[in-house]
Amino acid sequence: MSRPGFVLEVDERTPALLMHEGEGFRLEKLPLGSRVIYPPESLPGLRDLDARIRHALANPLGREPLHELLRPGMRLTIVFDDLSIPLPPMRTPDIRQRIIEQVLELAAAKGVDDVELIAGNALHRRMTPAELKRTVGERVFRSFFPRHLRNHDAEDKANLTEIGQTRHGEVVEINRRAAESDLIVYVNVSLTAMSGGPKSVSVGLASYRSLKHHHNVHTLRHSKSFNDPPNSAMHHSYNRMAGLLDESVNIFQIETTVNNDTFPDYVGFLNKREWEWNLKDQASYLAVKRANDLAPPKQRRQIWHRTAAPYGVTSVTAGDPIQVHEVTTRHVLRQQLTEVDGPADIGIFGLPYICPYNVNSIMNPILVMSLGLGYFFNLYRGQPIVRPGGVAIYYHPVRNEFHPVHHPSYIDFFEEVLAETTDPVAIETKFEEQFATDPWYIHLYRNSYAYHGVHPLYMWYWGAHAMEHLGDVIFVGGNRKTTERMGFRSASTLDDALEMARERVGRSPSINYLHAPPLTMADVR
């Protein structure tokens, strides 16, 4: 039986606590009385996973068993989540590979010949052949790549189709092949409560025309939080779109959840609560930290990005997208939700080396912002862990570095747009159209491995709710110029950051520290 989530109140016996800071980590002593929000202990993974997959496909929720939906001559499209989840990437064989192999076996047994596999990467960068192979496995890759295994292309006008408009006037436009298939099998991995369900097809296979209806400042400011779908305007939009899709497209959803075994054994201490570190964990911490600090930056980054998570899969559910997603969300929350008694004046977050958009890449300043003020800030239900007007303190070096191939429009966004304004509404009004329709960005998105031109703006919107909510944002260890460019402040140490925060929250602030990763979602009463 795994122990539930836990809030620790720091007292004089509390050891220094682990804090992620990009491609590094440190132990930090927090002020007495600070509350530390830990996730529930990692849940046990399912045993005999292949059998559980087989069972899910044969006993779906709200749908006939998959083998009964398959017939000769049909068009079958298998769509799978791209490399943005889970984080870090899971050890091979990836759960998507296991599921896709079973779906293909059933399809073959039923004589289905017209099968296509599409990565649901929306406006994310294309996955490289190596990344596709890692996700779907060697056997599937060899059989289908490149003609029948590909990335979704949100700018391939000829291969997009408009399904219709919701009652709110939201255009639903998705991949033509998927839309015209007799059956879409969507293979999902849900790492947070925001993923999966209505989001899968309506976002993963959509175009900018369609995405802009929910990826905008207004929607994100009214998504409190976007990890709490009932209170997320973004998910309300997904739901409307999914409702429209449901009328014209037949979707068989397969969703999975993973536990909190985020880091492999050699850095196993990162998965544990600090006071439970044994001698080996303490020695590992010292050795790994020393080696990590001494490693050249390039090698350090390579090592972190080669790290694969030994996740256990905690659920596999198939069938009707809505019914499946209810089950999935319960499993995610069971693994991540921790009750917290009210927000604090200050919220502290340690930001790790990876976010959904820098897998095998560089975490540039915009991505640091979206990870901190977007993903981590929104890891709440009820209310944020910081009170309105409070201060968020993040740990990250926020280096001014960008991946020139993956993030070309991010460079221009940082240099040009943020030099002019950091106001999300002003940015959206003046720059979104320019970035979204820039032919060079579109060319790179389609032919290179670049995120879509509009993506950095979306990342900025991702933090719009936090920017509106917070009184100040401070990065401990952050590059001063880079943080300033984004409208934030930097501090050398936590003490300095707390001193700076006092201007806004007084001399005796309450503090909440969201101890993640492994991911923790605060259920703030």
Added chain:
Amino acid sequence: MNLTLEYHRSPVRYMTTRTATGTSVGGRASGWMAANLSPLRLLNRPEPRLPGAGWTRVRPRLSGICGSDLGLLTGRNSPYLSALISLPFTPGHEVVGDTLDDLPDLPKGTRVVLDPVLGCVPRGLEPCAGCAADQPSRCDHITAGRVSAGMQTGYCADTGGGWSRVFVAHASQLHRVPDTVDDERAVLVEPLACAIHTVRRAPIPDGASVLVVGAGTVGLLTTMALREYTKAGPIYVIARYGHQRELAREAGATEVLASDRAARALRRATGGFLARPERGSEYLLGGVDLAFDCTAGSGLDTALRVVRAGGTVVMSGMPNAGVDLTPLWFRELNLVGAYCSGGHDFPDALALAQSAPLTGYVDAVYPLSRWRDAIGHASAAGRLGSVKVAFDPTKDQ
């Protein structure tokens, strides 16, 4: 006697400064190198003789230090020019001063600015094709006639130059300065005339996008000239220092860019694709219609890389850096030179100097006796927040 800064022949000093300033460390200390190693010396010489009728002595009030002068003192100027000068000479070709002799229509004591080109008229020769076309900067006779070789005053042994108490000039070189133009503005008339000439060297269609590389004196004045005498559309200026950015905007720049992100910013502004070669700088497939290199050649590479196919690059200022000409060939660019001025450029410059935002441009004035400080200051003008450094020979006792 005439107190004068004289540049004399010294192959050893020339090669020493050229070699030393050619390194990255030496380049940063080029001001010190120019001031201490170059073959320049402060001397008392007899006043230069009047070469003939139509000539007058001129007593400089202010004499600017130009980028080409610094190129000379650091040994960076091309040896190509060595055939067009006569040694020893007194540098200084951006001059406002008073005439000391009576000439028809130019009585003694008239405040004048100098058009330094020594074409056929001052040389007492029949006009060559360039001079006949009122383009004396294209004169073919700059090594002939009644004064010795020298493309300009400031490179000619017989005329002297502005970095002295007295030099000689022909009436055709002198332009009366209106009372409304003070000395600080008047000393900028010569570079302003060059800037006007530069923007007239290539046709600029209405609304054309233009890049000015460099925001020193030449870049800033070129920006002003573009705004005044053309109907260019957006003007982008690459500037390195904070004060240059502000002045460029004041001069009429639409947007001021940092050199390290110019290609990306111009791509965003003008469209096109950005290409990243395995070695060397990024370049555009697309880009601005025209670019003006106002950096004495160091920015020419940038200019060639960000002009659209079929576009034009105009070189202003004396070039002293090598460049990869592949874009010129591949993008079928037009490369245009712009040297000094001609036609109506000088009168137009005098008119523009009255209204242009030139206040504060001349912010460091030295006596000749402090020439090492002046050269050091001029070499680091950008870093030190200055635009134009000048000598005031009247300050020397």
